[in-house]
Amino acid sequence: MDSAEFRRRGKEMVDFVADYLEGIEGRQVYPDVEPGYLRPLIPTTAPEEPDMFEDIISDVEKIIMPGVTHWHSPFFFAYFPSANSYPALLADILCGAIGCIGFSWAASPACTELETVMMDWLGKMLKLPEAFLAGQVGEGGGVIQGSASEATLVALLAARTKVTRRLQAASPGLTQGAIMEKLVAYSSDQVVATLGTTSCCSFDNLLEVGPICNKEDMWLHIDAAYAGSSFICPEFRHLLNGVEFADSFNFNPHKWLLVNFDCSAMWVKKRTDLIGAFKLDPLYLKHNHQDSGLITDYRHWQLPLGRRFRSLKMWFVFRMYGVKGLQAYIRKHVRLAHEFERLVQQDPRFEICTEVTLGLVCFRLKGSNRLNEELLERINSAKKIHLVPCHLRDKFVLRFAICARTVESAHVQLAWKHVAQLATSLLATPRD
């Protein structure tokens, strides 16, 4: 494929994608396929000679789409939102074309520097304490990780390295093995200190935990994977109070801030803590500026060596929405969650299971777990909407998460009507 054909096919693909997203509401949100559906539909080996583009794009509709769970359908209320916006799609096309691997400043200075500045922009949107920002002379700063799991692992390894060095400095006789045996990582039953858990979007109390960690010289990592995006709205910022006690903080703009996956934003107060844990300096990665103190080599901030130019997505999204546009987006989702909450509350057969703080409503039929499992089974078998459950204490609970960028009140109303009807028919069924 030469560049002339790419121009043609690329524009066709842009139309294909726009058609897909415009028409997504008309597609069944959850697929009908059974396990193993795909293998018989395609050849057992790659073709020797090139296939035609027309055949491939037609196979996308014939083979791929029937097996897709449509995360961006306005009838998708499962898991948590996964960001998908046009500005991010545009930026990703550019990111792919530049195709640099930004493991060091020299490997593409723009890739590193835009990331540092975008993480400062985002930190300021959240009103993070100054200590987390890179600025021009700060000791802190931000980095884009692939996922919250990676951010947590990075924080854990940095914390381990730091405490190991401290203990070895204090008692030079201590072996690494002896230290390892004594180390403890504290976590709640959902994970590290968490703002907005996946199950029910609950919040740990940082103002209690934080001072204890600081006093005991313990590394405090805070994960706000989903909820973090809401902190750009002044009315939700209080949920982040106590972040000033943390050593590292992380949330996922790829969930709820319209920056397509993957983009997990992580900040640390002392960048030397990360660099100390991961420093990797073979000669082929060295460059003139690296010992100048002026630059950032992000390979020392993460587990993998390679990294894409992901800050372009942040730049495009922040500029094309503006902070006000992003706030409006968050507020719309929270408003829709409360709308659903009220609908549930008005139906005496149902109960709300946890306080609705952001875009997630945990609810259930008053009654047994078995009854709620059956209700969910009927909802997901009907495939008009898609939900997943969680356990809260011993209760089986349905999660209704506002997910799609294009979800509106009408979708929420339809979804509720559908759930209520299924409940009616379920409750009318004779039971053992």
Add this chain to the structure above:
Amino acid sequence: MDSAEFRRRGKEMVDFVADYLEGIEGRQVYPDVEPGYLRPLIPTTAPEEPDMFEDIISDVEKIIMPGVTHWHSPFFFAYFPSANSYPALLADILCGAIGCIGFSWAASPACTELETVMMDWLGKMLKLPEAFLAGQVGEGGGVIQGSASEATLVALLAARTKVTRRLQAASPGLTQGAIMEKLVAYSSDQVVATLGTTSCCSFDNLLEVGPICNKEDMWLHIDAAYAGSSFICPEFRHLLNGVEFADSFNFNPHKWLLVNFDCSAMWVKKRTDLIGAFKLDPLYLKHNHQDSGLITDYRHWQLPLGRRFRSLKMWFVFRMYGVKGLQAYIRKHVRLAHEFERLVQQDPRFEICTEVTLGLVCFRLKGSNRLNEELLERINSAKKIHLVPCHLRDKFVLRFAICARTVESAHVQLAWKHVAQLATSLLATPRD
């Protein structure tokens, strides 16, 4: 931005990207910017109101491009290739639009199933032993990781879990801590067992190492991050002999197989070894089919929870190039490396430092390290081509890696002429 504007801007972006890649040869391969160049060029905070798309795209040329190291310039001979092909760019647009997060089969069956089948296609291209393929009933199978580092870490953790369980089954009194203290991970001075090291593309002897590992019940992980792509050509497949002794094998199609970053292909012989180490099953990720034995939940095969629909890139690339097209691409690069090798050999001032097997030539001026450091400094200051060095034993060596998809004999010839001229002027400089 609505879908109508996306259609317009998306097509403009396709043209921008095609223009960029068509004209990349005319851009200076390595940028002139100094550390900190970018921050003063953009605002200190995100805009409150949306910016115009025209302004953003004009800033790409004004602010980003001057700081880009152009990895896809045919004058870029640094590090290793990073894949960039039009079919992969097209697939990535689609991947972004579908925007599913394929952590389980149910989260998007097509995402999981295409990945399994594409990994089988690729495994067959490499003539991997049948045990590594998933097929319909196999115990092995492939998974796309983000990077070779992740693949290695996954293999290490799986190996650790496996041996810990074996030892605890044999001696139920053993604590995990006691076992940990005894575990050893063997590696060469470049890493795990490696086919095609980064420094000089050397190869470990699997036929020696493999049987020892098998006899001693040690997990053998093989990393062929760069070289792996070449094994699709029968004349290079012998480099992979001995893979039959391995438990896990990994290489990066995102380096040399035209599948854009990230796409690191990893296979295991027993998928239960991975799943045993990483299994994570909160209720909100459970689905009806998961205990049927029929499906794959890839979240158990990797560190992060989230994952993109990366197999689309493989599918598009394999189909639009065909195996023959991919082989021709590998062979062109190897031929160009040998062309450069011959040019070096014909100049008595220079020496070749290691056997040229694939697309990397390690060479140096006969003489001191200092002399070679100065030569590299002059090459990279002139910015007509871009190289990075390595150390081989105590020698400072220049690495000439065939990287760009569009590099041809003319670029190699020009590059050599340039290096030879710089050497001439360097050698004419009076020295201390």
